[in-house]
Amino acid sequence: MTQACKLAAGNWKMNGLRADMAEARALATALTAPSCGVLLCPPATLVAAMADALSGSAVMVGGQDCHAAASGAHTGDISAQMLADSGASYVILGHSERRADHGESSGDVAAKARAAHAAGLIAIICLGETEAERDAGQTLDVVLRQLAESVPEGATAANTVIAYEPVWAIGTGRTPTLEQISEVHDALRANLPDSAISLLYGGSVKPGNAAEIFAIANVDGALVGGASLKAADFGAIVAALDAA
Numbered sequence: 001m002t003q004a005c006k007l008a009a010g011n012w013k014m015n016g017l018r019a020d021m022a023e024a025r026a027l028a029t030a031l032t033a034p035s036c037g038v039l040l041c042p043p044a045t046l047v048a049a050m051a052d053a054l055s056g057s058a059v060m061v062g063g064q065d066c067h068a069a070a071s072g073a074h075t076g077d078i079s080a081q082m083l084a085d086s087g088a089s090y091v092i093l094g095h096s097e098r099r100a101d102h103g104e105s106s107g108d109v110a111a112k113a114r115a116a117h118a119a120g121l122i123a124i125i126c127l128g129e130t131e132a133e134r135d136a137g138q139t140l141d142v143v144l145r146q147l148a149e150s151v152p153e154g155a156t157a158a159n160t161v162i163a164y165e166p167v168w169a170i171g172t173g174r175t176p177t178l179e180q181i182s183e184v185h186d187a188l189r190a191n192l193p194d195s196a197i198s199l200l201y202g203g204s205v206k207p208g209n210a211a212e213i214f215a216i217a218n219v220d221g222a223l224v225g226g227a228s229l230k231a232a233d234f235g236a237i238v239a240a241l242d243a244a
Protein backbone atom coordinates (compact mmCIF):
# COMPACT_ATOMS: atom_id res chain seq x y z
CA MET A 1 0.00 0.00 0.00
CA THR A 2 1.28 3.46 -0.83
CA GLN A 3 1.78 5.55 2.27
CA ALA A 4 -0.20 8.75 2.76
CA CYS A 5 1.86 11.95 2.64
CA LYS A 6 2.23 14.01 5.79
CA LEU A 7 0.81 17.54 5.59
CA ALA A 8 0.65 20.48 8.01
CA ALA A 9 -1.96 22.90 6.64
CA GLY A 10 -2.70 26.32 8.10
CA ASN A 11 -6.11 27.93 7.67
CA TRP A 12 -5.93 31.68 8.29
CA LYS A 13 -9.72 32.01 7.86
CA MET A 14 -10.78 35.72 7.64
CA ASN A 15 -7.53 36.89 9.23
CA GLY A 16 -4.54 38.43 7.55
CA LEU A 17 -3.62 41.78 6.06
CA ARG A 18 -0.56 42.40 3.94
CA ALA A 19 1.49 43.18 7.05
CA ASP A 20 0.79 39.67 8.36
CA MET A 21 2.69 38.19 5.43
CA ALA A 22 5.74 38.73 7.66
CA GLU A 23 4.58 35.65 9.61
CA ALA A 24 4.45 33.59 6.42
CA ARG A 25 7.92 34.76 5.42
CA ALA A 26 9.26 33.98 8.90
CA LEU A 27 7.82 30.47 8.68
CA ALA A 28 9.37 29.90 5.26
CA THR A 29 12.75 31.12 6.51
CA ALA A 30 12.61 28.92 9.62
CA LEU A 31 11.80 25.72 7.71
CA THR A 32 14.78 24.01 6.18
CA ALA A 33 13.73 21.07 4.04
CA PRO A 34 10.84 19.69 6.11
CA SER A 35 10.00 16.10 5.27
CA CYS A 36 6.27 16.85 5.47
CA GLY A 37 4.25 19.13 3.22
CA VAL A 38 3.62 22.61 4.64
CA LEU A 39 0.72 24.72 3.42
CA LEU A 40 -0.75 28.11 4.29
CA CYS A 41 -4.27 29.05 3.18
CA PRO A 42 -4.63 32.83 3.60
CA PRO A 43 -7.73 34.83 2.68
CA ALA A 44 -8.22 35.13 -1.09
CA THR A 45 -6.89 38.70 -1.10
CA LEU A 46 -3.43 37.42 -0.08
CA VAL A 47 -3.15 34.23 -2.16
CA ALA A 48 -1.25 35.76 -5.09
CA ALA A 49 1.01 37.95 -2.95
CA MET A 50 1.80 35.07 -0.59
CA ALA A 51 2.48 32.65 -3.44
CA ASP A 52 4.94 35.20 -4.88
CA ALA A 53 6.56 35.86 -1.51
CA LEU A 54 6.98 32.15 -0.74
CA SER A 55 7.97 31.00 -4.22
CA GLY A 56 10.99 28.73 -3.99
CA SER A 57 10.39 28.00 -0.29
CA ALA A 58 9.04 24.82 1.29
CA VAL A 59 5.70 26.48 2.07
CA MET A 60 2.86 25.99 -0.41
CA VAL A 61 -0.20 28.24 -0.70
CA GLY A 62 -3.89 27.37 -0.95
CA GLY A 63 -7.35 28.93 -1.02
CA GLN A 64 -10.15 28.50 1.51
CA ASP A 65 -13.05 27.94 -0.90
CA CYS A 66 -13.89 28.05 -4.60
CA HIS A 67 -17.03 28.15 -6.73
CA ALA A 68 -18.26 24.99 -8.43
CA ALA A 69 -18.42 26.72 -11.83
CA ALA A 70 -15.35 27.46 -13.94
CA SER A 71 -16.34 31.08 -14.63
CA GLY A 72 -19.37 33.28 -15.16
CA ALA A 73 -21.88 35.55 -13.43
CA HIS A 74 -21.14 34.79 -9.76
CA THR A 75 -20.45 38.13 -8.10
CA GLY A 76 -18.03 37.90 -5.22
CA ASP A 77 -16.99 34.32 -5.88
CA ILE A 78 -13.68 32.96 -7.12
CA SER A 79 -13.05 29.94 -9.30
CA ALA A 80 -10.59 27.12 -8.78
CA GLN A 81 -8.73 28.19 -11.90
CA MET A 82 -8.32 31.71 -10.47
CA LEU A 83 -6.75 30.22 -7.35
CA ALA A 84 -4.43 28.08 -9.46
CA ASP A 85 -3.60 31.10 -11.62
CA SER A 86 -2.71 33.02 -8.42
CA GLY A 87 -0.20 30.36 -7.40
CA ALA A 88 -2.36 28.16 -5.16
CA SER A 89 -1.90 24.39 -5.28
CA TYR A 90 -4.59 23.43 -2.72
CA VAL A 91 -8.07 24.59 -1.75
CA ILE A 92 -9.94 23.89 1.50
CA LEU A 93 -13.54 22.84 0.78
CA GLY A 94 -16.54 22.19 3.00
CA HIS A 95 -15.08 23.68 6.16
CA SER A 96 -17.74 23.58 8.87
CA GLU A 97 -17.79 27.38 8.96
CA ARG A 98 -18.79 27.39 5.28
CA ARG A 99 -21.28 24.56 5.81
CA ALA A 100 -22.82 26.60 8.67
CA ASP A 101 -22.45 30.20 7.42
CA HIS A 102 -23.22 29.54 3.75
CA GLY A 103 -25.45 26.50 3.97
CA GLU A 104 -23.07 24.34 1.93
CA SER A 105 -24.25 20.75 1.61
CA SER A 106 -22.01 17.76 0.99
CA GLY A 107 -23.32 17.77 -2.59
CA ASP A 108 -22.15 21.37 -2.97
CA VAL A 109 -18.75 20.37 -1.60
CA ALA A 110 -18.44 17.50 -4.09
CA ALA A 111 -19.25 19.90 -6.96
CA LYS A 112 -16.57 22.31 -5.74
CA ALA A 113 -14.09 19.45 -5.43
CA ARG A 114 -14.77 18.46 -9.05
CA ALA A 115 -14.01 22.06 -10.07
CA ALA A 116 -10.83 22.04 -7.97
CA HIS A 117 -9.66 18.80 -9.58
CA ALA A 118 -10.42 20.14 -13.06
CA ALA A 119 -8.21 23.17 -12.30
CA GLY A 120 -5.38 20.95 -11.06
CA LEU A 121 -5.82 21.85 -7.38
CA ILE A 122 -5.64 19.40 -4.49
CA ALA A 123 -8.93 19.57 -2.58
CA ILE A 124 -8.82 19.41 1.23
CA ILE A 125 -12.34 18.19 1.99
CA CYS A 126 -13.46 18.89 5.58
CA LEU A 127 -15.96 16.91 7.60
CA GLY A 128 -16.89 16.51 11.24
CA GLU A 129 -19.72 16.07 13.71
CA THR A 130 -21.40 18.68 15.91
CA GLU A 131 -21.37 18.24 19.66
CA ALA A 132 -25.05 17.23 19.63
CA GLU A 133 -24.29 14.54 17.04
CA ARG A 134 -21.41 13.20 19.14
CA ASP A 135 -23.55 13.20 22.29
CA ALA A 136 -26.22 11.27 20.37
CA GLY A 137 -23.68 8.61 19.37
CA GLN A 138 -23.90 9.54 15.69
CA THR A 139 -20.28 10.55 15.02
CA LEU A 140 -19.28 7.71 12.71
CA ASP A 141 -22.61 7.79 10.84
CA VAL A 142 -22.26 11.55 10.26
CA VAL A 143 -18.63 11.60 9.13
CA LEU A 144 -18.95 8.54 6.90
CA ARG A 145 -22.06 10.03 5.25
CA GLN A 146 -20.22 13.33 4.71
CA LEU A 147 -17.28 11.39 3.28
CA ALA A 148 -19.47 9.44 0.85
CA GLU A 149 -21.38 12.56 -0.29
CA SER A 150 -18.56 15.15 -0.33
CA VAL A 151 -15.81 13.23 -2.11
CA PRO A 152 -16.39 13.13 -5.88
CA GLU A 153 -15.64 10.29 -8.25
CA GLY A 154 -12.05 10.37 -9.42
CA ALA A 155 -10.68 11.36 -6.01
CA THR A 156 -7.21 9.91 -5.39
CA ALA A 157 -4.27 10.57 -3.10
CA ALA A 158 -2.87 12.82 -5.83
CA ASN A 159 -5.80 15.25 -5.83
CA THR A 160 -7.60 14.90 -2.48
CA VAL A 161 -6.91 15.24 1.25
CA ILE A 162 -9.53 14.65 3.96
CA ALA A 163 -9.64 16.73 7.16
CA TYR A 164 -11.59 15.43 10.15
CA GLU A 165 -12.62 18.46 12.19
CA PRO A 166 -15.15 17.97 15.00
CA VAL A 167 -17.20 21.19 14.90
CA TRP A 168 -17.10 21.51 18.69
CA ALA A 169 -13.28 21.36 18.75
CA ILE A 170 -12.74 24.23 16.28
CA GLY A 171 -11.46 27.36 17.97
CA THR A 172 -12.59 26.16 21.39
CA GLY A 173 -9.40 24.78 22.91
CA ARG A 174 -11.24 21.47 23.35
CA THR A 175 -10.11 18.33 21.56
CA PRO A 176 -11.47 14.80 21.39
CA THR A 177 -9.57 12.14 23.31
CA LEU A 178 -6.81 10.41 21.37
CA GLU A 179 -9.04 7.30 21.29
CA GLN A 180 -11.90 9.29 19.76
CA ILE A 181 -9.63 10.72 17.05
CA SER A 182 -8.23 7.27 16.38
CA GLU A 183 -11.70 5.72 16.07
CA VAL A 184 -12.81 8.26 13.45
CA HIS A 185 -9.56 8.16 11.46
CA ASP A 186 -9.59 4.34 11.37
CA ALA A 187 -13.17 4.41 10.06
CA LEU A 188 -12.30 7.07 7.46
CA ARG A 189 -9.23 5.13 6.26
CA ALA A 190 -11.35 1.99 5.81
CA ASN A 191 -13.84 3.91 3.66
CA LEU A 192 -11.57 6.05 1.46
CA PRO A 193 -11.82 5.63 -2.30
CA ASP A 194 -7.98 5.48 -2.30
CA SER A 195 -6.39 4.29 0.95
CA ALA A 196 -3.32 6.51 0.40
CA ILE A 197 -5.37 9.72 0.70
CA SER A 198 -3.94 11.79 3.58
CA LEU A 199 -6.13 12.18 6.67
CA LEU A 200 -5.67 15.39 8.66
CA TYR A 201 -7.05 16.07 12.13
CA GLY A 202 -8.24 19.64 12.80
CA GLY A 203 -9.67 21.41 15.84
CA SER A 204 -7.56 23.21 18.48
CA VAL A 205 -4.24 21.70 17.38
CA LYS A 206 -1.48 23.57 19.24
CA PRO A 207 2.26 23.10 19.77
CA GLY A 208 1.41 21.47 23.12
CA ASN A 209 -0.85 18.70 21.79
CA ALA A 210 0.48 18.18 18.25
CA ALA A 211 2.98 15.40 18.99
CA GLU A 212 0.46 13.15 20.75
CA ILE A 213 -2.09 13.65 17.97
CA PHE A 214 0.51 12.91 15.25
CA ALA A 215 1.46 9.69 17.05
CA ILE A 216 -2.02 8.27 16.32
CA ALA A 217 -2.08 5.72 13.50
CA ASN A 218 -3.99 7.05 10.48
CA VAL A 219 -3.38 10.71 11.41
CA ASP A 220 -1.22 12.06 8.58
CA GLY A 221 -1.13 15.70 9.68
CA ALA A 222 -3.26 18.60 10.79
CA LEU A 223 -5.47 21.43 9.58
CA VAL A 224 -4.62 24.27 11.95
CA GLY A 225 -6.58 27.48 12.44
CA GLY A 226 -5.56 29.86 15.22
CA ALA A 227 -2.10 28.38 15.77
CA SER A 228 -1.20 28.83 12.08
CA LEU A 229 -1.27 32.63 12.34
CA LYS A 230 2.04 32.81 14.20
CA ALA A 231 5.19 31.43 12.59
CA ALA A 232 6.56 30.23 15.93
CA ASP A 233 3.45 28.21 16.79
CA PHE A 234 2.91 26.76 13.33
CA GLY A 235 6.63 26.04 12.99
CA ALA A 236 6.48 24.02 16.21
CA ILE A 237 3.53 22.01 14.85
CA VAL A 238 5.43 21.37 11.60
CA ALA A 239 8.43 20.20 13.64
CA ALA A 240 6.20 17.80 15.62
CA LEU A 241 4.83 16.35 12.36
CA ASP A 242 8.33 16.04 10.91
CA ALA A 243 9.40 14.11 14.01
CA ALA A 244 6.34 11.81 14.01
Ligand code: PGA
Residues within 6 Å of the ligand: 011, 165, 169, 170, 171, 172, 173, 202, 203, 204, 205, 223, 224, 225, 226, 227
Ligand atom coordinates in the same frame (compact mmCIF):
# COMPACT_ATOMS: atom_id res chain seq x y z
P1 PGA B 1 -8.54 25.90 15.15
O1 PGA B 1 -9.27 25.80 13.73
O2 PGA B 1 -7.17 25.26 14.99
O3 PGA B 1 -8.45 27.38 15.43
O4 PGA B 1 -9.37 25.16 16.13
C1 PGA B 1 -9.12 24.65 12.91
C2 PGA B 1 -9.89 24.83 11.63
O5 PGA B 1 -11.01 25.37 11.67
O6 PGA B 1 -9.40 24.45 10.54
